[in-house]
Amino acid sequence: MSDLQGREASVVEGVNKQLFIGGSWRDAAAGKTLKVEDPSTGQMLCAVADGSVADGKAALDAAVAAQESWAATPPRERGEILRGAFEIITERADDLALLMTLEMGKPLKESKAEIAYASEFFRWFAEEAVRISGRYSVAPNGATRLMTMKQPVGPCLMITPWNFPMAMGTRKIGPAVAAGCTMVIKPAALTPLSMFALTDILTEAGLPAGVLNVVTTSSTGEVMEPLIRDPRLRKLTFTGSTEVGRRLVEQSAEGLLRVSMELGGNAPFLVFGDADVDRAVDGAMLAKMRNIGEACTAANRFIVHESVAEEFAAKLADRMGGMKSGRGVAEDVEVGPLVEAKQRDKVAELVDDAVDAGATVLTGGERPSGAGYFYPPTVLTEVPTSARVFSEEVFGPVAPIFTFSSDEEGLAMANDTEFGLVAYAYTTDFSRAIKVSEGLQTGMVGINQGVVSNPAAPFGGVKASGFGREGGAEGIEEYLETKYVGLAL
Ligand code: NAP
Numbered sequence: 001m002s003d004l005q006g007r008e009a010s011v012v013e014g015v016n017k018q019l020f021i022g023g024s025w026r027d028a029a030a031g032k033t034l035k036v037e038d039p040s041t042g043q044m045l046c047a048v049a050d051g052s053v054a055d056g057k058a059a060l061d062a063a064v065a066a067q068e069s070w071a072a073t074p075p076r077e078r079g080e081i082l083r084g085a086f087e088i089i090t091e092r093a094d095d096l097a098l099l100m101t102l103e104m105g106k107p108l109k110e111s112k113a114e115i116a117y118a119s120e121f122f123r124w125f126a127e128e129a130v131r132i133s134g135r136y137s138v139a140p141n142g143a144t145r146l147m148t149m150k151q152p153v154g155p156c157l158m159i160t161p162w163n164f165p166m167a168m169g170t171r172k173i174g175p176a177v178a179a180g181c182t183m184v185i186k187p188a189a190l191t192p193l194s195m196f197a198l199t200d201i202l203t204e205a206g207l208p209a210g211v212l213n214v215v216t217t218s219s220t221g222e223v224m225e226p227l228i229r230d231p232r233l234r235k236l237t238f239t240g241s242t243e244v245g246r247r248l249v250e251q252s253a254e255g256l257l258r259v260s261m262e263l264g265g266n267a268p269f270l271v272f273g274d275a276d277v278d279r280a281v282d283g284a285m286l287a288k289m290r291n292i293g294e295a296c297t298a299a300n301r302f303i304v305h306e307s308v309a310e311e312f313a314a315k316l317a318d319r320m321g322g323m324k325s326g327r328g329v330a331e332d333v334e335v336g337p338l339v340e341a342k343q344r345d346k347v348a349e350l351v352d353d354a355v356d357a358g359a360t361v362l363t364g365g366e367r368p369s370g371a372g373y374f375y376p377p378t379v380l381t382e383v384p385t386s387a388r389v390f391s392e393e394v395f396g397p398v399a400p401i402f403t404f405s406s407d408e409e410g411l412a413m414a415n416d417t418e419f420g421l422v423a424y425a426y427t428t429d430f431s432r433a434i435k436v437s438e439g440l441q442t443g444m445v446g447i448n449q450g451v452v453s454n455p456a457a458p459f460g461g462v463k464a465s466g467f468g469r470e471g472g473a474e475g476i477e478e479y480l481e482t483k484y485v486g487l488a489l
Contacts, residue, residue, distance in 0.1 A: 004045070004102075007095075007098065008098065008102060008329065011095050011098050011099045011102070012045055012046050012099065012102060012193070014095075015099060015193050015196050015197050015200070016196050016199070016200060017033075017046060017047065017048040017049060017192075017193075017196060018048075018049045019049045019051050019055055019059070019213075019214060019215055019216065020196070020199050020212070020213060020214040021055070021058050021059045021062050021213050021214075021215075022058075022061075022062035022065070022066075022209055022210050022213065023062075023203070023208070023209020023210060024209075026049075027049055028049040028050050028051050028052060028055055029051075029052055029054045029055050029058075030050075030052050030054075032049075032050040032052070033047035033048060033049060033050050034047065034048060034049075034050040034189055034216065034217075034218040035047050036048055036103055036190070036191070036192060036193060038102055038103070038105075039104070039105040039336075039337045039338065039339050039340060039372060039373050040105050040326075040327040040328060040329075040336060040337045040371075040372040040373075040374075041327070041371050041372055042341075042371055042372060042373070045102055045103060045193075046193075048192050048193070048196070048216050049216055050216065050217055050218050050219075051215040051216055051217040051219075051223055052217070052219065052223065053219075053222060053223055053226055055215055055217070055223070056184070056215050056217070056223040056224070056226065056227050057226065057227070057230075059184040059213035059214075059215045059227075060155065060157075060184055060213075060227050060230055060232065060233065062209075062210040062213050063155040063156075063182040063183055063184050063210060063211075063213050064155050064182070064232045065210055066182045066208065066209065066210025066211050067152075067154055067155055067181075067182045069208070070152075070180055070181075070182050070208065070210075070211050071151070071152045071180040071181075072180075073180065073208075075129045075130045075132060075178075075180075076129070076130055078129045078177055078178055078180060079125075079126040079127065079128075079129035079130050079178060080126070080206070081126075081177060081202070081205050081206045081207050082122040082123070082125055082126035082129065082174060082177055082178060082205075083122070083123065083126035084204075084205035084206060085119075085122050085198075085201050085202050085204075085205040085207075086119045086120075086122040086123040086126065088201045088204060088205060089115060089118070089119040089122070089198075089201055090116075090119055092201070093112060093115045093116065093119075094112070096111075096115050096166070096194065096197055097111035097112040097114075097115050098111070098329065099193050099194060099197055100114065100115070100165055100166065100191075100193075100194050101328040101329055101336070102193075102329070103165065103190070103191045103192075103193045103194065104162060104163070104165055104190075104191045104194075104339060105292070105328055105336040105337040105338070105339055105372075105373070106291055106292060106294075106328055106336050107328040107333045107334055107335070107336050108328055108329060108330075108331060108333075109331075109334075110290070110291060110328075110336075111328070114164055114165075114166060114167050114291075115166060117167050117453065117455070118164070118166040118167035118169070118170040118171075119170065120455040121167070121170040121171050121173075121174040121175075121455045121471065122170055122173075122174050123455075124174065124455040124456060124471070124475075125174035125175050125177065125178040125475070125476065126174075126178070128175070128178050128473070128475070128476045129177075129178035129179075132150050132178075132179065132476065132480065133150070134147060134148040134149040134150055134482075135147070135148050139486075143488065143489065144486050144487060144488045144489065145486070145487040145489065146484065146485075146486060146487075147484070147485045147486075147487060148482050148483065148484050148485070149482075149483050149485065150179075150480040150481070150482060150483075151180075151480065151481050151483055152179045152180035152181045152479060152480065152481075153179070153181055153234045153235045153258050153478075153479050153480065153481055154181060154182075154233075154234030154235065155181065155182050155183065155184070155232060155233055155234055155235075156172075156176055156181050156182070156183040156184075156233075156234065156235040156236070156237060156479070157183070157184050157185075157186070157224070157227050157228060157233055157235070157236050157237070158172045158173070158176075158183055158184070158185040158186070158237050158238075159185075159186050159224065159236075159237075159238045159239070159240065159248070160172070160185065160186070160187050160188060160195070160239050160240075161188050161239050161240045161241075162188035162189075162190040162191040162339055163291060163294045163295060163296075163339070163395075164291070164295075165187065165188070165191035165192075165193075165194035165195065166194040166195070166198055168239045168262075169185060169187065169194075169195050169198060170198070171239075171455075171459070171470040171471060171475070172185070172237050172239075172470065173185065173198075173202070173212065174475075175470070175475045175476045175478060175479050176479050177202075177207070177211070177212075178476055178479075179476055179479035179480050181234075181235070181479050182210060182211045182212075182213075183211070183212055183213065184213045184214075184215060184227065185212065185213070185214050185215075186214075186215050186216070186217065186220070186223075186224060187214070187216060189216060189217065189218055189220065190339055190340060191339075192216040195214060196214065199212060199214050224248075225251055228248065228251040228252055228254075228255070228257070229251060229254050229255060230255070231255055233255060233257060234257065234258060235257055235258040235259070235260075235478075235479070236248060236252045236257045236258075236259050236260075237259070237260040237262075237468070237478070238259075238260070238261055238262065238263075239262040239263075239296075240262075240263065241263065241264050242263040242264040242418075242419070242464045242465070242466075245261045245263040245466060248261075249261065258478070258481075259467075259468070260460075260466075260467070260468025260469075260470070260478050261466030261467055261468060262296070262459070262460060262461070262465075262466050262468065262470060263296070263419075263421075263461065263464060263465050263466035264296060264393045264419060264421070264464065264465060265296040265297060265298070265300065265393060265419050265421035265422060265461065265465055266300045266301065266391065266392070266393055266417045266418075266419040266421075267287070267297060267298060267299050267300050267301070267419075267421060267422045267423055267424065267442075268299070268300070268301050268303050268413070268414035268415075268417075268423045268424070268440075269283075269284060269287055269288075269299035269301065269302045269303065269423075269424040269425075269426075269450075270303050270304075270410055270411075270414055270423065270424065270425040270426065270427075270436065271302070271303070271304040271305060271308060271309075271312055271425075271426045272305050272407070272410070272425070272426060272427040272429070272432060273305040273307040273308055274427055274428050274429050274432070275305075275308065275426035275427055275428065276426070276428060276448075277308050277311050277312055277315065278315070279426065279448060280312060280426040281312065281315045281316050281319060282450070283424065283426060283446075283448065283449060283450030284299060284302065284312075284316055284399065284450060285316075285319055285320070285450070286450030286451050287299035287424050287446070287450035287451065288320070288397065288399050288450075289320065289323070289334075289335070289377065289397060290450075290451065292335055292336055292337075292338060292396065292397055293394060293395060293396045293397040293398065294338065294339060294343070294395050294396065296393075296421055296465075297421060297422045297444075297451075297452065297453060298394070298395070299399070299424060299450070300389070300393055300394055300400075301389070301390060301400060301402060301413075301414075301417075302316075302399055302400065302401040302402065303402050303403075303404055303410055303413050303414055304401055304402070304403055304404070305403070305404060305405070305410065306403045306404065306405050309381075309401065309403045312401070313362060313379060313381045313401050314362070316379055316399060316401075317362035317363040317379040318363075320363055320364070320377035320378070320379055320397070320399065321362075321363035321364065321377065321379070323335050323377050325374055325376060325377075327372070335374075335376075335377060335397060336374075337372040337373040337374045337375075338373045338374070338375055338395075338396055339373065340373060341373055343373065343395060343396065344367070344373040344374075344375050344396070346394075346395070346396075347375050347394060347395070347396030347397075347398060348367045348375065350388050350389050350392060350394055350396075350398065351364075351365055351378055351380070351389075351398055353387055353388045353389070354380050354383050354387040354388070354389050354400055355380070357383070357384050357386055357387040358382060358383075358384055359380040359381065359382055359383040359384070359387060359400065360380065360381050360382050361378065361379075361380055362379040362380070362381055363376075363377065363378060363379050364376035364377050364378030364379065364397070364398075365378045365380070375396055375397060375398075376397070377397040377398075377399075378397060378398045378399065379399045379401065380398065380399065380400045380401065381401045382401075383400040383401060383402055385402060385413070385416070387400070390402070390416075390417075391417060391418075393419070407432065407435075407436070411436060411439045411440070414440060415439070415440065415441045417463075418463055418464040419461070419463060419464050419465045420441045420442045420443060420461050420462040420463035420464070420465045421442060421443060421444065421460075421461035421465035421466075422442050422443065422444040422445070422446065422452055422461070423440040423442045423444075423445050423446070424445070424446040424447075424449070424450060424452075425437070425440070425445065425446070425447055425448075426447075426448055427447070427448070433447045433448075441462060441463060442461065442462060442465075443458075443459075443460045443461040443462050443465065443469075444457075444459065444460070444461070454471065455471045455472075456471065456472055457471055457472045458470075458471055458472040458473075458474040458475065459471045459472075459475075
C-alpha cells in the first residue's frame with residue numbers, strides 16, 4: 001500500500017479488490033495479486049486479485065447459470081436497477097472521481113465529467129429496457145403473417161481499456177442489462193478500481209448474482225482466449241487497440257460470436273478557411289486535451305487551411321502552453337500524467353520523429369524529469385505527412401498541424417488513414433459542412449464541436465476503428481437477436 005493520506009487513502013481502502021463471481025467477492029483461486037499504481041507518482045496504490053484461467057471459467061459458469069432467469073426478468077425491473085445505479089453513482093460522484101484520478105491520472109474535473117457521462121448510459125438504457133419491441137406485418141402474398149421478436153443474445157464477454165475506466169464499462173453493461181444479457185467483464189489491469197466500485201453500486205441497486213462477473217488478471221490473453229472459444233459465450237464486446245481487436249476477432253470466429261469492436265482512432269480535425277478560428281481553437285482544446293489526449297476520439301491530426309493556419313497554430317499554442325500540469329487530485333490542475341511509462345515513451349518518440357522530419361515545436365516537446373509520467377502539452381507546425389504522427393495514434397497531449405489549400409486536398413488528407421472513428425470539421429458554410437460530412441470515411445463527425453460522445457448517440461467507427469455501435473437506440477441492438485416467426489392463417 002502507498003503512503004496515501006486522508007480521503008485519498010480512504011477511497012482506495014473502501015473499494016473491494018477481489019474477483020466478483022456469482023454475486024460474491026473472492027480471492028483469485030491461486031491467491032495471486034497484481035499491483036495498481038498512481039501514474040502521477042509511480043507509487044503503488046494497492047494490490048488487486050490476479051485471476052487465472054480457472055477464475056475466468058468460474059466467472060463464465062456464473063454468467064451462463066444466471067442467463068435464463070435474467071432474460072425472464074421483467075424489462076421494467078431491469079430498467080429500475082440501472083436507474084437506481086445511476087442515482088447512486090450521481091450521489092457518490094466525488095469519491096468515484098477521486099478514485100479514478102488516483103488510478104488513471106486524469107484531473108479531478110475530468111474524472112467528474114467521466115462519472116457523469118458514464119452514469120448517463122445507465123439512465124439512457126434504463127429507458128431503453130422498456131422499449132424493446134418487434135413488428136408485425138402481412139406477407140406480400142397475403143397468406144401469412146410475419147412477426148419479429150427481440151431476445152437477449154446471451155452471455156457476453158466485455159473487455160475494456162484504461163483510458164475511461166468507468167464509461168467504457170457502463171457503455172457495455174447498460175445495454176446488456178437492459179437487453180437481459182449476463183456478462184463477464186475484464187477491466188484493464190492498469191485501472192480496475194473504478195470497475196470494482198461500479199460493481200458494488202450495481203449490486204446495491206439490486207442486480208442479481210451472476211448477471212455481472214468481474215475478473216482482473218495480468219495473464220490477459222491466456223485467461224480471455226478460452227472464454228472467447230467457449231461455446232457457451234454468445235457475444236464479445238471489446239474496446240481497445242486495433243492490434244488486440246484483430247486478434248480477438250480471429251478468436252471469436254470459432255464460435256461465430258456476435259462481435260462489437262471499438263478500436264483505435266486517428267481523428268482529423270479540419271479547419272476550413274471560412275471557420276471561426278476562435279471557436280475552432282475552443283473545439284481543438286476539447287478534442288485534443290480531453291483526457292490528456294488519451295482518448296480514441298482525440299484529434300490526432302490538425303488539418304488547417306493555409307489561410308488560417310498561422311493564426312490557429314499561434315492561438316492553440318498559447319492555450320495549450322498555458323495549461324497547468326500536475327497531480328490530478330489538485331482542483332486547479334488541467335493536465336495530469338500519462339497512464340504509464342510506456343505510453344509516455346511512445347508520445348516522446350512520436351514528437352522526436354516529427355521534429356527529425358522537419359516539424360517546428362511551438363510549445364512543449366520536452367520530457368520533464370521527476371516522478372510520474374508527465375508530458376507537456378505540445379504543438380507542432382510544419383509537420384510533413386511522412387512523420388509518424390500523421391499515421392499513428394499519439395494518445396497524448398500533442399497537436400501536430402498540417403496545412404491544405406483546397407477542400408479536395410483537405411478531405412483526402414483527412415481520409416488518408418487506415419482508421420475511421422471520428423472526424424471534426426470547422427466551417428461556417430452549411431453546404432460545405434454537409435459535403436464534408438458525406439465525404440469523411442468515419443463513423444462519427446463533429447461539425448463545429450470538439451466532442452461527439454453522447455449516450456443518446458451511436459458511438460463507433462469504420463475501417464480499422466472497428467464495427468458496432470454503443471449508445472443511442474442502436475446500442476441495445478448489439479445485445480439483441482431478432483427472431484422471425486411466420487404464421488400461416
Ligand atoms: P489494449 O492494449 O488493446 O487493451 C485494452 C483491453 O484489452 C485491456 O483490458 C487489455 O488488458 C485487454 N487485452 C490486451 N491484450 C489482450 C489479449 N491478448 N486478449 C484479450 N484482451 C487483451 O488497449 P489500451 O492501450 O488499453 O487502450 C487504448 C486503445 O483503446 C487505443 O487504441 C484507443 O483508441 C482504444 N479505445 C477505443 C475506444 C473506442 O470506443 N473506439 C475507446 C477507448 C479506447 P490488460 O489491461 O491486461 O492489458
